[in-house]
Amino acid sequence: xxxxxxxxxxxxxxxxxxxxxxxxxxxxxxxxxxxxxxxxxxxxxxxxxxxxxxxxxxxxxxxxxxxxxxxxxxxxxxxxxxxxxxxxxxxxxxxxxxxxxxxxxxxxxxxxxxxxxxxxxxxxxxxxxxxxxxxxxxxxxxxxxxxxxxxxxxxxxxxxxxxxxxxxxxxxxxxxxxxxxxxxxxxxxxxxxxxxxxxxxxxxxxxxxxxxxxxxxxxxxxxxxxxxxxxxxxxxxxxxxxxxxxxxxxxxxxxxxxxxxxxxxxxxxxxxxxxxxxxxxxxxxxxxxxxxxxxxxxxxxxxxxxxxxxxxxxxxxxxxxxxxxxxxxxxxxxxxxxxxxxxxxxxxxxxxxxxxxxxxxxxxx
Numbered sequence: 120x121x122x123x124x125x126x127x128x129x130x131x132x133x134x135x136x137x138x139x140x141x142x143x144x145x146x147x148x149x150x151x152x153x154x155x156x157x158x159x160x161x162x163x164x165x166x167x168x169x170x171x172x173x174x175x176x177x178x179x180x181x182x183x184x185x186x187x188x189x190x191x192x193x194x195x196x197x198x199x200x201x202x203x204x205x206x207x208x209x210x211x212x213x214x215x216x217x218x219x220x221x222x223x224x225x226x227x228x229x230x231x232x233x234x235x236x237x238x239x240x241x242x243x244x245x246x247x248x249x250x251x252x253x254x255x256x257x258x259x260x261x262x263x264x265x266x267x268x269x270x271x272x273x274x275x276x277x278x279x280x281x282x283x284x285x286x287x288x289x290x291x292x293x294x295x296x297x298x299x300x301x302x303x304x305x306x307x308x309x310x311x312x313x314x315x316x317x318x319x320x321x322x323x324x325x326x327x328x329x330x331x332x333x334x335x336x337x338x339x340x341x342x343x344x345x346x347x348x349x350x351x352x353x354x355x356x357x358x359x360x361x362x363x364x365x366x367x368x369x370x371x372x373x374x375x376x377x378x379x380x381x382x383x384x385x386x387x388x389x390x391x392x393x394x395x396x397x398x399x400x401x402x403x404x405x406x407x408x409x410x411x412x413x414x415x416x417x418x419x420x421x422x423x424x425x426x427x428x429x430x431x432x433x434x435x436x437x438x439x440x441x442x443x444x445x446x447x448x449x450x451x452x453x454x455x456x457x458x459x460x461x462x463x464x465x466x467x468x469x470x471x472x473x474x475x476x477x478x479x480x481x482x483x484x
Contacts, residue, residue: 169181
């Protein structure tokens with residue numbers, strides 16, 4: 120009786136329905152495998168734009184690093200033909216702000232904005248003087264400021280970021296800071312307000328010196344002694360051996376002329392140039408533990424204590440920052456470098472995220 124019921128139930132199913140169901144199941148698995156093969160982790164994609172000046176007519180390099188990428192589609196935002204390769208080059212013919220987009224495998228889309236400047240804007244930068252400041256500036260100690268400028272100068276206006284007004288009108292001023300912290304130095308030449316030079320410096324606090332009491336001063340004072348009668352020994356006076364030694368010492372070489380000395384001082388070695396994109400690559404390699412802070416020595420002039428503004432909240436030294444990101448998976452969103460008059464990187468601002476538990480978030484360490 121039971122066997123007959125079972126056979127009746129199975130006989131009600133059409134064989135074509137079962138075959139169709141199996142085919143749909145197989146097709147679904149194949150579709151899933153194809154999608155998995157084309158999957159791109161957009162969150163881990165690293166988008167690079169490498170350029171020296173971001174100027175009209177300059178060849179700019181575009182690149183991306185991401186796993187499982189097979190198809191690339193670049194759109195440069197200027198109505199130019201699209202490119203279909205991983206690494207490509209492009210030139211902009213007009214100044215402006217452009218949105219560069221990249222589509223990977225038809226599913227992952229990345230975008231970056233860049234500003235292209237005209238040659239006139241870049242050439243005008245030559246009219247901005249370069250402010251030269253010493254590396255170590257401290258409260259209470261005199262600091263002498265200099266500048267570099269190609270052209271005739273007949274008027275100087277300096278501001279040192281403390282009074283909020285004009286502080287000096289000489290070509291080589293000396294100033295004493297009364298407070299520590301971040302200061303913005305500015306210089307205007309010949310009354311040209313369109314080309315004012317500005318430079319941010321960090322003034323160190325005054326050294327802590329223990330106060331000396333009046334009793335310690337009295338104890339350390341050497342009182343005048345009574346005069347002692349002095350008489351020459353009998354006999355002929357002898358010549359001082361030091362005089363004989365000095366007679367044998369050759370004359371010093373003639374001093375160089377002041378003009379030659381000035382020229383030698385002006386020969387300042389510039390630090391090697393590095394773009395923000397190349398600097399970002401090095402930081403990512405520090406996080407991956409394939410580079411260390413010493414690899415940045417030539418670009419920061421071996422000053423590992425330059426300030427780093429981290430995620431707009433905290434200022435730490437470069438050495439501390441390298442130690443902080445070491446061994447972490449990071450994604451850099453914004454990086455802005457500042458350089459001094461000899462092209463040394465003297466600080467930078469960075470906004471980045473750290474991947475924790477498969478999610479990106481701010482680094483709270």
